[in-house]
Amino acid sequence: MRIILDTDPGIDDSLAILYLSAQPDVDIVAVGSVHGNVPAPVAAANALRVLDVAGLDDVPVAVGAHRPLAQELRTAEFVHGDDGLGGHAGPPSPRAVVDCSAAEQLVRLARANPGELSVLALGPLTNIALAVLLEPRLPELLESLVVLGGALGVPGNVTAHAEANIWHDPEAADLVFDTGFDNLTLVSLDVTETARADSAWLDSLAQVASPRAQFASALLDHYAAFYSNMFGVRVATMHDPLAAALLCDPSLATYREVAVSVEVHGTYTRGQLVSDWRSIADDSHIESEAGRGRRPVRAAAAVDAEEFLTRLFEALK
Amino acid sequence: MRIILDTDPGIDDSLAILYLSAQPDVDIVAVGSVHGNVPAPVAAANALRVLDVAGLDDVPVAVGAHRPLAQELRTAEFVHGDDGLGGHAGPPSPRAVVDCSAAEQLVRLARANPGELSVLALGPLTNIALAVLLEPRLPELLESLVVLGGALGVPGNVTAHAEANIWHDPEAADLVFDTGFDNLTLVSLDVTETARADSAWLDSLAQVASPRAQFASALLDHYAAFYSNMFGVRVATMHDPLAAALLCDPSLATYREVAVSVEVHGTYTRGQLVSDWRSIADDSHIESEAGRGRRPVRAAAAVDAEEFLTRLFEALK
Numbered sequence: 001m002r003i004i005l006d007t008d009p010g011i012d013d014s015l016a017i018l019y020l021s022a023q024p025d026v027d028i029v030a031v032g033s034v035h036g037n038v039p040a041p042v043a044a045a046n047a048l049r050v051l052d053v054a055g056l057d058d059v060p061v062a063v064g065a066h067r068p069l070a071q072e073l074r075t076a077e078f079v080h081g082d083d084g085l086g087g088h089a090g091p092p093s094p095r096a097v098v099d100c101s102a103a104e105q106l107v108r109l110a111r112a113n114p115g116e117l118s119v120l121a122l123g124p125l126t127n128i129a130l131a132v133l134l135e136p137r138l139p140e141l142l143e144s145l146v147v148l149g150g151a152l153g154v155p156g157n158v159t160a161h162a163e164a165n166i167w168h169d170p171e172a173a174d175l176v177f178d179t180g181f182d183n184l185t186l187v188s189l190d191v192t193e194t195a196r197a198d199s200a201w202l203d204s205l206a207q208v209a210s211p212r213a214q215f216a217s218a219l220l221d222h223y224a225a226f227y228s229n230m231f232g233v234r235v236a237t238m239h240d241p242l243a244a245a246l247l248c249d250p251s252l253a254t255y256r257e258v259a260v261s262v263e264v265h266g267t268y269t270r271g272q273l274v275s276d277w278r279s280i281a282d283d284s285h286i287e288s289e290a291g292r293g294r295r296p297v298r299a300a301a302a303v304d305a306e307e308f309l310t311r312l313f314e315a316l317k
Numbered sequence: 318m319r320i321i322l323d324t325d326p327g328i329d330d331s332l333a334i335l336y337l338s339a340q341p342d343v344d345i346v347a348v349g350s351v352h353g354n355v356p357a358p359v360a361a362a363n364a365l366r367v368l369d370v371a372g373l374d375d376v377p378v379a380v381g382a383h384r385p386l387a388q389e390l391r392t393a394e395f396v397h398g399d400d401g402l403g404g405h406a407g408p409p410s411p412r413a414v415v416d417c418s419a420a421e422q423l424v425r426l427a428r429a430n431p432g433e434l435s436v437l438a439l440g441p442l443t444n445i446a447l448a449v450l451l452e453p454r455l456p457e458l459l460e461s462l463v464v465l466g467g468a469l470g471v472p473g474n475v476t477a478h479a480e481a482n483i484w485h486d487p488e489a490a491d492l493v494f495d496t497g498f499d500n501l502t503l504v505s506l507d508v509t510e511t512a513r514a515d516s517a518w519l520d521s522l523a524q525v526a527s528p529r530a531q532f533a534s535a536l537l538d539h540y541a542a543f544y545s546n547m548f549g550v551r552v553a554t555m556h557d558p559l560a561a562a563l564l565c566d567p568s569l570a571t572y573r574e575v576a577v578s579v580e581v582h583g584t585y586t587r588g589q590l591v592s593d594w595r596s597i598a599d600d601s602h603i604e605s606e607a608g609r610g611r612r613p614v615r616a617a618a619a620v621d622a623e624e625f626l627t628r629l630f631e632a633l634k
Contacts, residue, residue, distance in 0.1 A: 153470075160593035160607045231596065266583035268607045274585045276477035279548065290477045290585045 002027045002116055004106055008036030008123035009046040011080050011223045016240035021054035022315035023248050030109055032102025034064040036123035036168050037076045038084035046084050048093035053215050064102030065126035068169035079226055086222025103130035110141035118144040120247050122240045124165050129172035132179050144183040148243040150273030151189035162271030163189045166262055170271045174262035186299040187246055192239040195305045199234045208317050216316040241312050252308055253300040259291030319344045319433055321423055325353030325440035326363040328397050328540045333557035338371035339632035340565050347426055349419025351381040353440035353485050354393045355401035363401050365410035370532050381419030382443035385486035396543055403539025420447035427458035435461040437564050439557045441482050446489035449496050461500040465560040467590030468506035479588030480506045483579055487588045491579035503616040504563055509556040512622045516551045525634050533633040558629050569625055570617040576608030
């Protein structure tokens, strides 16, 4: 499997890179950064660092969109630390970013390898939206697209209704869902919140002496401290690594088909991922309704969290 | 208990009136009609008819708001029949409506009986909003307010996210929730949908020969046919009677305190009742958030549906 990773490292993004690097049948062809957890240039510098740790120092990294399509830049250093890596970024990678934007890189690679590449989008969907605008044939050129984002039937994690990746660029997300990818897997908060490493898991990893395990543990110390502060218990929610794991092995989850839209106009609901889950749907008199006329996405519904956490532990060792 | 009923009969509104009429300790002081299931004048005429059936032919009925505050009139004859009573309205009541609007009637009675009256709002909240605008002291003048509306944590019944009473006048509902009633009970779709009479219950009622039981059964035949069409099984969801029952006996349900707002600007979420159910709430950087700064309402969380249906059966016999 050959993938293009779109990401905003970010602690759990970094763990996803380490996860992918441990899969023998996965080839990361290129990485694009995006604003989100941190600004896009910081995310790119961090991607280079983590690829170095992962032994993938030949993977090109392009800086992606510096801001969302239709709102100001907002980042989340209060979660991921000022450097995006919980204070453990260390010196910069000796490598430099490539000389094009992430969306250009994505479009060029998709055109050169039609039907062969899968995209794993772990941040706001700004780059993916730009790529669709640059190349409307993108859905046919890609093998598949896995999107981490949204909260279906559960509260959001930025507002009461919005999940961070969608909230960071609601217009881009809605554009992507409106594009009609025929192989789009959605991994949303209702599923990723079930993938939580507990204190024992974190302690076991901390006892592994390998450089990658020590690096991962250092990041997770910061991350778990954030969650401890919020939940009152030391855990780490593995959003991005779970999306990576489902790209590699879809059989870790069950799925349902849902047509989704993003609310972009709500006072309280801007950034909410909306879909129609009514058992009845007698709304033919309503002009605008969630998901109407859209190709459904395949949304992860339930995941084997224990098996996933076992695999993640193996990958981070 | 002395109550003012605000209602848009409507089949389940009519059953709520019959329910209340059977409670020995309940005195319906006045009824106001409102647009919603049917236009407000039709609702008033139906209220008079049902009060006659209930033996309450001395209760004054005022016609209420003919339209929502900020959108065009929309009604729901596709649920309740062209006459609002499933084709069983029959001849008009010999009585006439009173010569003032429902909001005026409400304000006058509240001023004349401070702290003594409870309002049961079974339709869109237009009249209640008007009454608040006419008399800002309304919260102190009323004993309590019970509102049937919204969908908390479940899909809506008009759109994917909006419940009918809120959807019929989102601005009025938001005004009422913003007013700060200190004794406001909310009975929302997540609870009322658990109060479903099944086919056996409906058949038993149909075998009762009393005029009120026969009237109720005729309405329910229409209502259950509508639900059969949607759900594929013959049931009747007792939204309005449940709200009436909880006004009379709050102990039939458990409650939680929630601060709520109504989304009025969403493309997909207009009319959605929003509240913050996150276990964490680190959103101090978001200016506008659901329910922020508002006095919480007491929302019914779970109801003893079996006991309620037993009591409803007794009341309709």
